[in-house]
Amino acid sequence: MIDHFVAFTKGGIIKWQHSPSSAANVTHIVNDLISDVFIEESHPVQDSTYSKDIYTARWAVANDQGLVFVCIYKTLLHLPWVGQLVTQARQLYPQLDENEFAAWFHTKLASLEAETVKPEPTKAPAIEKIESVETDSAASGASTPIGGKTRRRGKKGKKDEPVEKKKKGVMRKWGEDGQALDVGSDDDEALDFSSGPSGAQAVVEDVDLASYGGANKQGDFVLKQLGDDEPPIPSKSRFGFLKNIMGGKTITQEDMDKVTAKVEEQLMKKNVAKEVAVHLCDQVSRSLVGCTTNSWTTVEQTVQQAMADALRKILTPSASLDLLHEVQRHKKLGGGRPYVISVVGVNGVGKSTNLSKIGFWLLQNKMRLLVAACDTFRSGAVEQLGVHVNRLSELAGRQGTGEVELFAQGYGKDPAHTAEKAVEYGQKHGFDVVLIDTAGRRHSDKRLMGDLEKFAKRARPNKIIMVGEALVGTDSVQQARNFNDAFGKDRNLDFFLISKCDTVGDMIGSIVNMTYATNIPVLFVGTGQHYTDLRTLSVDWAVRLLTQ
Incomplete structure (x- = not known):
């Protein structure tokens, strides 16, 4: 499927390459990439995608090694895993010799290509119809997950056709002003929910709860921890560069x-x-x-x-992570006021998606949820949240779990006022939990960050969860600090939810960065685009990945 993969030095020396025998010669694309991006800089170097003629090139730079890794494929092909392949190649190349790297590459490529063409397994028939807001086909796969998988059913069609598999993330780049430089990522795409394919409707299929979590002795639905069944990333040895430096002696400074x-x-x-x-x-x-x-x-x-x-x-958290127990206790002692959870974060990290994952988990525990659309500025944000709520409602009705409803007041409204009204509505109508979706904002924008203090005072959330991105890298320290300080002197973040952990392999440093910067624990980890792709963090798993 790919046409060419090459690793070369910034001086132009090819270190390793692979070209399928059936592929056309595309070395001119590599030359154009070098000329346009790295020499003339007519294309933003921060981007990781370059298009030329009928081809797309994805690349990653290993600055410490002075190497550039490039994968070229035809633009018409939908290969969302190319970014993952390039990123992992950059990570593993310095650790493996040429034969080991070649063996890993061919195995990984074959696995990814097999997943691309694998037919979707037959599932039990879904219900005939649900109410949903139709989405643009390109946006729906990237931004709006479902419990299981989504199929499109034509008005007169008799057979289901599988949609594209989820897209893999690429490393996000951040400028000195805190603005995300790779603004072309999936989560940042403009969403048009006003219309969809003629006569098409989304059909929500059943979910596999066994791989998601299960009931404990008290009957509460508890999520699985991430990492217990994860395959290890290949590595020559753990801290192998240390073993001959010293030994059998008293260690000195x-x-x-x-x-x-x-x-x-x-x-x-x-x-x-x-x-x-x-x-x-x-x-x-x-x-x-x-x-x-x-x-x-x-x-x-x-x-x-x-x-x-x-x-x-x-x-290791210094406070309790038993959010469900807190919600249940508040339900008994809260005096009728719903338990309020607000989700915040920078642009494009998947706040709405992960809010919906939290909602799906709470629905498994038979909660009545009110989802408040308080991103009143981004076009399509309210409709996007409506799609989530419709799908969650359909799944909850089919499973006989909780209930969910959307609260929205349209665009251009004061988010703090909308949040306050949502809580009042939730209390009046007997909802257990209000989940508040907020607008994304640059952590370095003092004006936008200043609005969060007003928001916290008006909505009075019981918990504020920041969605951080595993892809963000070292800027996560400042992001975490700025958000933690934005709610006023008497209010801070309560938890982190680290998204897109399925796209970075063992490069999970953002988990450590955010916790170190704020002493705020990680509550959840996002591992994909479906509602069941939510896990709790295993500290042992994270430590194992970081020390191997």
């Missing part, structure tokens, strides 16, 4: 100085911010200097364990 630079580099490759990596290395140095390694314990194991302990100290 000089010894640690020799290794902390490499440990720091290893962490930064996994999206850990420099500030955080330096802090972790200092913690490891202080814990090891003066210690003597046991004769049966290698220095590699000693340093790795110390780093794991330092990471675990940051990631």
